Amino acid sequence: MTISTQSFSTSLDALEAQFGRRVASRLALGSEQLPHDIGERLRVARQQAVGRRKLAPQLHAAPVVVSNGRSATLGLGGRWWTRIGSVVPLIALAAGLITISVMQDDDRANDLAEVDSALLTGDLPPAAYTDPGFAQFLKTDDATAR
Template sequence: MNVTLSQTSAAVEEQFARRVTARLSAGNADLPHDIGERLRVARQQAVARRKIAPALRPAQVVMTSGGAATLGGGWWTRVGAVVPLIALVIGLITISIVQDENRVNDMAEVDAALLTDDLPPAAFTDPGFAQFLKTDAGDTASR
């Protein structure tokens, strides 16, 4: 379809150019010779300076993947699709490491509090003892 469209467009442009040329040539007969020559030279210069239209290149192939249309852009498209996934995995691993370190630090604080305080044996069986140690350690750290 693009070939037919470009051929039709070229034919329309050619027809327009011929009409403009005929119109300019018809009006040229009524002008004095020196003005007609200057116009002819000006037309030749304009044609020599005209911009040459860039050659048309075919559009990229559109591929479908799972119902979504994607442009076949090569390996940059694949890299661009993988980078967010890699960032997500790195973020999840970082969150896991930070949570593990926090959990280990909390357990170390409880163990340090148990080993350094003088407590009766009944305190070790109390269900709220770990919470007491956490709040007591937090109060000590804020002082």
């Protein structure tokens, strides 16, 4: 058993129309009991909502040029701009992360270069820093200096 998409959309449209009629009848029954000024504000609000609903599908339509009784779309490529608009922030994010990574690597290299230059230009030979007795001497020297 197969259902064609046309009959399916027709049945959905019929259900939607039936639901709309039921809601409208309930609103009409309830609005009879309201004061006149509130009823008028509701009527105006309904008219505005219906007007907006009729305009909404036209916002996404492509512009149409009519010439000699034939119509053609301009083909502005709405999907193309949407794709570019969604890819540009990702590219910017990736570029920012790469820039941060490079800057941090440069900072680490500069810090290590400062330590190396301090070791090589200092008064002690580099082998002294690996001596466990020297590390103990530094600890006790810091404790007595306080």
